[in-house]
Amino acid sequence: MNIHSLAMTTAAKTSKAAPSRPSQRAIVSDKREAIMTAALELFVERGFFGTAVPEIAEKAGVGAGTIYRYFESKEALVNALYRQEKQRFAERTIAEFPKSTIARELFRTMWMRMAQFAVENPKPFVFLELHHHASYLDDESRALEQRMLELFTNVVVAAQARGELKAGSPRLLMGLVMGAFVGVIRSCVEVNQPVSEADWVLAEQCVWEAIRA
Numbered sequence: 001m002n003i004h005s006l007a008m009t010t011a012a013k014t015s016k017a018a019p020s021r022p023s024q025r026a027i028v029s030d031k032r033e034a035i036m037t038a039a040l041e042l043f044v045e046r047g048f049f050g051t052a053v054p055e056i057a058e059k060a061g062v063g064a065g066t067i068y069r070y071f072e073s074k075e076a077l078v079n080a081l082y083r084q085e086k087q088r089f090a091e092r093t094i095a096e097f098p099k100s101t102i103a104r105e106l107f108r109t110m111w112m113r114m115a116q117f118a119v120e121n122p123k124p125f126v127f128l129e130l131h132h133h134a135s136y137l138d139d140e141s142r143a144l145e146q147r148m149l150e151l152f153t154n155v156v157v158a159a160q161a162r163g164e165l166k167a168g169s170p171r172l173l174m175g176l177v178m179g180a181f182v183g184v185i186r187s188c189v190e191v192n193q194p195v196s197e198a199d200w201v202l203a204e205q206c207v208w209e210a211i212r213a
Helices: 024-046 053-060 064-070 074-094 103-120 122-129 139-161 170-191 197-211
Strands: none
Touching (some): 024 053, 024 064, 053 074, 074 139, 122 170
């Protein structure tokens, strides 16, 4: 889950190796990651507005002032976290996206990749999809979201032009898909019960039937 590299420790230069020490870069990365991890857990549990910076600091095991060495504000922190997890989601779900494949196979592939991400990364997924971010996203975060929206819109428009998907607003069709997907996740989160592979397959088939031409 960590996309930030840790710095290498210093190597011994004498014949008798001395114990290696973490570099300053590694220490910085460790603290930043601790803050990000703590923020993710608290934002999922309490929401952005229900989480205070001192609470993040306490959970991360750092002083409240330390957070401001890495992030200008709580808004800067949540945007850094949003971009990190959004990029991880994109890398997992749309890497080497087979744009030339027929819509049916594209949809199945996309749905199951999203399912795998959600199952393996429940807290990041809940943070991304079950929280309303619009009021505090900055320009960089909005630009990332817009790039992903444009990619999916282009895929939908092309499939509609081939007569594979229902005519209508691409945003509407995408909203139906994501609404159903989040609904499946929400149903299992609320009762603390995982969704089986058979359930994911059934849900995918039902949603496909709703949007196909």
